[in-house]
Amino acid sequence: MKNPFVTKGYAGPAYFCDRVKETEDLVKMLTNENNMALISPRRIGKTDLIHHCFAQPEIKDAYYTFIIDIYATNSLADFVEVFGRAIFEELKPLGKKVWEGFYHTIKSVQQQISFDINGNPVWGIGIGNYINPTTTLEEIFTYLGSADKPCLVAIDEFQKITEYPDGENVEAALRTHIQRCPNATFLFCGSKRHLMTEIFLSPLRPFYQSVVTMGLDAISKDKYSEFAVRQFAMYDKILDADVVEQVYQRFDGVTAYLQRMMNVLFMNTPKGEHCTVDMIEEAIDFIINLNSEHYETLFSQMSEKQRVTFLAIAMEGRAKSISSSQFVRKYRLNSSSSVVSAVRGLLEKDFITFEHNEYYVYDYFFPIWLRKNGYIN
Ligand SMILES: Nc1ncnc2c1ncn2[C@@H]1O[C@H](COP(=O)(O)OP(=O)(O)O)[C@@H](O)[C@H]1O
Numbered sequence: 001m002k003n004p005f006v007t008k009g010y011a012g013p014a015y016f017c018d019r020v021k022e023t024e025d026l027v028k029m030l031t032n033e034n035n036m037a038l039i040s041p042r043r044i045g046k047t048d049l050i051h052h053c054f055a056q057p058e059i060k061d062a063y064y065t066f067i068i069d070i071y072a073t074n075s076l077a078d079f080v081e082v083f084g085r086a087i088f089e090e091l092k093p094l095g096k097k098v099w100e101g102f103y104h105t106i107k108s109v110q111q112q113i114s115f116d117i118n119g120n121p122v123w124g125i126g127i128g129n130y131i132n133p134t135t136t137l138e139e140i141f142t143y144l145g146s147a148d149k150p151c152l153v154a155i156d157e158f159q160k161i162t163e164y165p166d167g168e169n170v171e172a173a174l175r176t177h178i179q180r181c182p183n184a185t186f187l188f189c190g191s192k193r194h195l196m197t198e199i200f201l202s203p204l205r206p207f208y209q210s211v212v213t214m215g216l217d218a219i220s221k222d223k224y225s226e227f228a229v230r231q232f233a234m235y236d237k238i239l240d241a242d243v244v245e246q247v248y249q250r251f252d253g254v255t256a257y258l259q260r261m262m263n264v265l266f267m268n269t270p271k272g273e274h275c276t277v278d279m280i281e282e283a284i285d286f287i288i289n290l291n292s293e294h295y296e297t298l299f300s301q302m303s304e305k306q307r308v309t310f311l312a313i314a315m316e317g318r319a320k321s322i323s324s325s326q327f328v329r330k331y332r333l334n335s336s337s338s339v340v341s342a343v344r345g346l347l348e349k350d351f352i353t354f355e356h357n358e359y360y361v362y363d364y365f366f367p368i369w370l371r372k373n374g375y376i377n
């Protein structure tokens with residue numbers, strides 16, 4: 001590894017910071033057949049934590065593990081496509097005996113699976129081929145229920161199912177299947193707290209009280225600092241303690257931004273030399289310049305109403321009562337009703353986030369970019 005601050009997802013325990021307690025808890029709960037929900041804002045480290053847990057020997061050696069990310073799905077057909085493909089791709093490298101079990105079970109789409117010249121199966125099912133996704137879902141669960149090992153299934157960005165056209169029915173069907181499938185244990189991850197809470201904690205919903213809920217906080221400053229200093233030292237570089245202090249402060253300890261910053265700071269520190277606080281601004285500028293075009297595009301995708309509301313929230317930092325007359329007046333917005341509708345659009349597109357009754361821009365570098373380009377002061 002050229003740079004020990006990985007920003008592209010899980011790269012093994014050597015590049016993974018802390019989460020010792022969380023890993024222990026999750027592994028223990030899952031291997032004791034508890035379905036779990038893991039909830040935190042995006043970029044704190046849920047997805048990496050799933051990979052890390054599933055890589056532990058207690059799990060890796062005893063289970064089939066499947067991780068599916070349903071962020072980009074919009075219907076049950078999409079869901080079964082992503083689910084089926086994930087199972088298939090996981091089993092394929094384990095040999096014919098293993099993948100055949102699944103192949104023979106998914107009869108409704110079996111003829112869509114082709115074979116390459118070496119006789120290896122290829123998942124070629126297009127989304128239009130799910131004539132009856134309910135049947136395919138049943139078959140997937142039949143497989144999970146009869147696999148020769150217990151199964152662990154992580155469904156990432158699970159809140160997405162609330163946006164399916166028949167979301168309520170999908171939830172109910174999934175819940176029923178899961179209840180009847182003791183051979184599989186489920187981990188539901190999600191970043192939209194209000195939606196996840198509704199799914200699991202509302203008495204009217206199928207998943208009510210069916211999981212143990214776990215939140216994920218930022219990695220503690222001490223733990224991250226220890227990790228970062230160690231990573232620098234491994235490559236014969238010295239990280240000054242106050243650098244992490246300042247970066248942590250500035251990015252609220254959000255793992256993705258810490259890693260992003262440290263990746264650049266590491267890159268900019270020559271071997272044998274110190275990384276000092278006066279290198280921080282340069283690192284931020286570097287990242288923002290790299291993303292400039294992206295921010296330009298996002299900004300141009302917003303409607304005028306959304307743009308002014310977005311700028312107001314960016315300026316406020318953590319915006320509480322966005323529909324109050326005080327907020328509307330302070331930022332010379334149109335009316336509270338136009339703010340409310342703009343906020344809804346911004347939330348849907350993930351430009352902003354809502355956590356603990358506060359709205360804020362989801363990408364921490366975006367407001368810095370706005371400021372540097374004179375959109376806000
Ligand atoms: N414990 C960790 N140590 C090092 N990097 C991490 C850790 N957890 C997450 N990351 C990194 O932070 C970024 C965001 O993590 P991710 O798991 O995708 O967050 P989430 O799923 O909560 O949105 C990724 O680049 C990931 O590699």
Ligand SMILES: [Mg+2]
Binds near residue numbers: 156
């Ligand atoms: Mg994630």
